[in-house]
Amino acid sequence: MIWAFILLFLAAVAIGAIGAPPWGLFILLFLFLVYLFMFYYYQVLYGKNVDKIKNYLRKSKIPFYRFTYQLLYSNEAEAEKTLKHIKQKTAKNQACVMLFTKQKKYREAKVLLSEMKDNKFKCYYGAVISLLEGNQDSYTFYKEQIKDPVYVSWLKAEELVLEGNKNVAIEMLDEQIKHLRGLNLLSAVHYRESMTQE
Numbered sequence: 001m002i003w004a005f006i007l008l009f010l011a012a013v014a015i016g017a018i019g020a021p022p023w024g025l026f027i028l029l030f031l032f033l034v035y036l037f038m039f040y041y042y043q044v045l046y047g048k049n050v051d052k053i054k055n056y057l058r059k060s061k062i063p064f065y066r067f068t069y070q071l072l073y074s075n076e077a078e079a080e081k082t083l084k085h086i087k088q089k090t091a092k093n094q095a096c097v098m099l100f101t102k103q104k105k106y107r108e109a110k111v112l113l114s115e116m117k118d119n120k121f122k123c124y125y126g127a128v129i130s131l132l133e134g135n136q137d138s139y140t141f142y143k144e145q146i147k148d149p150v151y152v153s154w155l156k157a158e159e160l161v162l163e164g165n166k167n168v169a170i171e172m173l174d175e176q177i178k179h180l181r182g183l184n185l186l187s188a189v190h191y192r193e194s195m196t197q198e
Contacts, residue, residue: 044183051075053186064091068183071098073192090116097125106133124151131158150176150184161195170195 043056044065057069065084070079073138079099086092093112100109106129113129116122127142153176160169173192179189 043182047182048185048187050189053182057186064095067095067100071095071102074187076103085124094121097121101125101129104132118145120146120148120151124155128153128158131155131162149178150188154188157191166195 031093043053045047047053047056054069054073057065058073060066063082067079067082067086069084070076076099083092083095083099085097093116094119095163100106109125109129113122113126123142123145124175127139127146128144130138133171143152143155146155153172157172158170160166160172170192173195177185177188177192
């Protein structure tokens with residue numbers, strides 16, 4: 001990535017040296033920002049090919065993305081190693097909650113959730129843990145705060161699985177997967193695969 005900034009610097013110097021108009025520099029910066037978006041965020045936000053999204057996460061220089069891949073498709077030991085490299089506190093706490101939930105360490109996950117600001121992540125994982133623990137009041141409280149229809153549908157799928165209607169949940173996910181992109185698509189595909197393996 002450093003080479004991209006070096007190229008940007010050299011291009012800016014060249015533009016200045018040849019006396020190009022100031023808008024030339026703005027165009028260069030715009031193109032550079034488009035490149036950064038495509039390189040770092042496109043697959044995660046808008047990718048439609050599951051294999052490309054997985055490959056992007058696996059090779060990513062961003063520890064949180066690598067952690068996500070390892071947690072979903074590799075092994076927990078690798079995910080725990082990568083977790084130590086996540087510097088940003090919010091991302092690290094979210095990663096810990098995801099790991100604890102997968103390991104069924106709900107008490108530890110709830111402690112971290114209680115320290116987080118109210119947001120979609122906190123409400124979703126709070127609802128998931130409450131549902132798995134059988135705490136209906138807490139589950140309803142968290143679920144009512146989630147406005148994202150994708151997350152609400154995943155909770156509905158989990159309810160169906162717990163009620164013994166796994167095939168209905170899989171059909172619901174199959175329909176949803178056609179319209180999802182990025183990490184939401186990858187998560188739904190992984191969730192569906194985990195249902196069929198159980």
